[in-house]
Amino acid sequence: MNSVLHGVLAFVQTWWVELLCAVLIVAVVPLIAGYIVLVERKVMADMQARLGPMRVGPHGLLQPIADAVKLLLKEDLIPTNADQFIFWFAPVLSMTVALTSMGAVAFGPWFQVARDINIGLLFVVGISALGPLGIVLGGWASNNHYSIIGAMRSTAQLVSYETTAGFAIVSGLLFAGTLKVSAIVEAQHADRVWYAFLAPVGFITYLIASIAETNRAPFDIPEAESELVAGYMTEYSGFRWSLYFLGEYANMIVVGSIGVTLFLGGWLRPFPNVPWLGWLDALPTLFFVASGVFCVSRAGKQPVRVQQLLMWAVAAICFAVALLFMLAGPYEVQPLHRIYAGLYGAFWFLLKVGAYIYVFMWLRFTLPRFRFDQLMRLGWHILIPLALVNVIAVGVATALSSGLGMNRWLAMILTTGGTLLVGMLLIRWNDKHAAAASASTLAASSEVEDSYAG
Amino acid sequence: MLDSVIFYFFAGIAVISAALMITRSNAIHSAVFLITTLLATAGIFLQLRAEFLFIAQIILYVGGIMVLFVFVIMLVRLDVPLPRIRSPWGKLVAVFVAAAVAGEAGFILWLARKIPGQGLLAPLPAPSAKLPPNTEEFAKGLFGAYLLPFEIASVLLLVAMVGAVVMAKKRTDTP
Numbered sequence: 014m015n016s017v018l019h020g021v022l023a024f025v026q027t028w029w030v031e032l033l034c035a036v037l038i039v040a041v042v043p044l045i046a047g048y049i050v051l052v053e054r055k056v057m058a059d060m061q062a063r064l065g066p067m068r069v070g071p072h073g074l075l076q077p078i079a080d081a082v083k084l085l086l087k088e089d090l091i092p093t094n095a096d097q098f099i100f101w102f103a104p105v106l107s108m109t110v111a112l113t114s115m116g117a118v119a120f121g122p123w124f125q126v127a128r129d130i131n132i133g134l135l136f137v138v139g140i141s142a143l144g145p146l147g148i149v150l151g152g153w154a155s156n157n158h159y160s161i162i163g164a165m166r167s168t169a170q171l172v173s174y175e176t177t178a179g180f181a182i183v184s185g186l187l188f189a190g191t192l193k194v195s196a197i198v199e200a201q202h203a204d205r206v207w208y209a210f211l212a213p214v215g216f217i218t219y220l221i222a223s224i225a226e227t228n229r230a231p232f233d234i235p236e237a238e239s240e241l242v243a244g245y246m247t248e249y250s251g252f253r254w255s256l257y258f259l260g261e262y263a264n265m266i267v268v269g270s271i272g273v274t275l276f277l278g279g280w281l282r283p284f285p286n287v288p289w290l291g292w293l294d295a296l297p298t299l300f301f302v303a304s305g306v307f308c309v310s311r312a313g314k315q316p317v318r319v320q321q322l323l324m325w326a327v328a329a330i331c332f333a334v335a336l337l338f339m340l341a342g343p344y345e346v347q348p349l350h351r352i353y354a355g356l357y358g359a360f361w362f363l364l365k366v367g368a369y370i371y372v373f374m375w376l377r378f379t380l381p382r383f384r385f386d387q388l389m390r391l392g393w394h395i396l397i398p399l400a401l402v403n404v405i406a407v408g409v410a411t412a413l414s415s416g417l418g419m420n421r422w423l424a425m426i427l428t429t430g431g432t433l434l435v436g437m438l439l440i441r442w443n444d445k446h447a448a449a450a451s452a453s454t455l456a457a458s459s460e461v462e463d464s465y466a467g
Numbered sequence: 468m469l470d471s472v473i474f475y476f477f478a479g480i481a482v483i484s485a486a487l488m489i490t491r492s493n494a495i496h497s498a499v500f501l502i503t504t505l506l507a508t509a510g511i512f513l514q515l516r517a518e519f520l521f522i523a524q525i526i527l528y529v530g531g532i533m534v535l536f537v538f539v540i541m542l543v544r545l546d547v548p549l550p551r552i553r554s555p556w557g558k559l560v561a562v563f564v565a566a567a568v569a570g571e572a573g574f575i576l577w578l579a580r581k582i583p584g585q586g587l588l589a590p591l592p593a594p595s596a597k598l599p600p601n602t603e604e605f606a607k608g609l610f611g612a613y614l615l616p617f618e619i620a621s622v623l624l625l626v627a628m629v630g631a632v633v634m635a636k637k638r639t640d641t642p
Contacts, residue, residue: 096495135526149538168538172534
């Protein structure tokens with residue numbers, strides 16, 4: 014008994030940083046997901062010239078918490094003919110996978126659960142590849158036609174777009190030369206450039222594929238509410254539904270983190286090697302001071318006493334963080350400076366992930382939904398060949414620049430040009446074939462059965 | 468201590484869910500337990516410090532093959548449990564095969580009893596400090612020493628894939 018206790022104590026003593034990070038991820042990510050939903054509603058309202066949620070808390074700031082309470086209190090329905098075990102298991106799988114894959118993501122130089130694993134980025138990608146299973150099983154277990162159609166669409170889509178995402182990641186990894194997450198970021202520091210500039214085609218294909226992987230509009234046909242009610246989540250309600258929902262938003266954070274780590278320089282500030290941009294280092298402090306001042310200035314205008322207090326509390330937190338930045342930044346006092354470096358890195362990382370997710374929202378409110386055949390054509394006829402050609406081109410470029418001593422940027426421009434040329438040829442060829450195919454389908458539409466229609 | 472606890476945890480899950488996978492009559496339930504078995508095996512790879520094998524197992528088997536399995540099971544709708552095959556020789560054959568497999572496993576354990584750290588004990592992981600990075604060693608092996616077999620295997624797979632596409636393709640009159 015005593016030895017077991019000692020073993021546990023020793024374990025905690027060795028791994029307490031990692032354990033703390035893991036607990037923080039599990040505890041904070043659902044909250045962040047809730048606030049992403051609030052931001053999304055606010056952005057949508059802004060783009061549609063409305064105000065969005067305003068009632069709960071100042072400017073609707075407490076809306077996610079009210080939503081969470083509502084979801085927890087809802088009745089938990091399980092359809093009679095559903096497969097009980099899998100109906101229970103599928104949303105849990107969805108959420109677990111999304112949270113587990115965050116284990117290897119480096120949110121800052123010190124904030125990472127699995128710091129030393131050699132397979133780093135592969136772990137994140139591989140574990141989040143299990144996500145489709147949760148969707149398929151949930152759709153099947155509901156015993157509902159809408160759900161099954163949604164689940165099948167979703168699997169087909171995820172399997173196709175994972176290939177593209179994989180190739181896009183490879184084109185970034187060829188520059189970094191390692192799979193370790195922290196080493197990828199440090200490689201970008203040493204190379205003095207974000208890999209999005211060296212492999213623009215890879216970055217754009219990854220961006221598109223990651224939107225499709227998270228089932229977001231314009232690729233949200235698995236849940237297409239106007240055709241399929243809600244696709245695979247039709248029969249889910251209450252807490253189980255919110256597990257799916259959290260899984261989806263956690264997945265957005267995961268794909269955003271992969272994109273930011275590999276293509277946008279991870280936790281580095283923009284252009285970390287340019288000395289005259291050094292004032293950017295003060296940006297986190299300024300950001301927190303500015304949001305604190307904003308909260309103080311708005312506090313007096315809140316109608317209810319509780320809301321005023323809340324505004325004061327938020328302002329106090331902002332000022333405290335800003336003070337920490339100011340105090341710890343210049344002095345290299347060991348424990349304090351470490352905290353500062355972690356917070357500073359996390360600020361830039363989260364800012365970049367936020368920008369990435371903002372692009373997701375922006376596209377969602379701008380573009381109409383794809384039809385299933387359009388989606389498949391975009392994936393298989395354009396994106397996958399483009400990503401493949403890009404991997405070859407990047408390989409040639411790295412060989413040219415490291416083996417033959419060619420200028421790196423020249424090699425990059427040549428290969429990007431080549432890839433874009435291939436892409437344009439593909440689109441042209443594709444359009445021609447599509448026109449021919451639609452002509453022949455129209456001629457024989459009475460016999461041809463489109464299994465994916467509807 | 469911790470290593471053997473982890474090993475027996477994953478090994479137990481693997482064995483139990485393998486047994487459950489065979490005994491379920493519902494195809495999707497079998498698929499779920501097969502997924503659990505594969506994940507537990509991946510966990511054993513991780514305990515043995517074979518990180519790359521761990522993630523390759525997860526990406527290929529669980530993320531790739533099992534998703535397609537489940538997809539196909541859903542498409543063909545195997546809701547109705549398959550009729551059980553009944554034959555008078557069934558039990559006899561089953562007993563014989565089970566005895567043969569058990570005998571083989573026992574024989575291998577008996578052969579391995581002399582090797583230190585083998586036999587009935589859990590396999591010991593390599594000390595992590597001494598290991599070269601896993602993925603790099605894999606790449607060196609595949610693209611260095613074993614380049615030709617690797618390429619032959621990939622060409623073979625490509626031929627099989629093209630063949631499957633050709634056979635599955637609908638024959639249309641217009642080219």
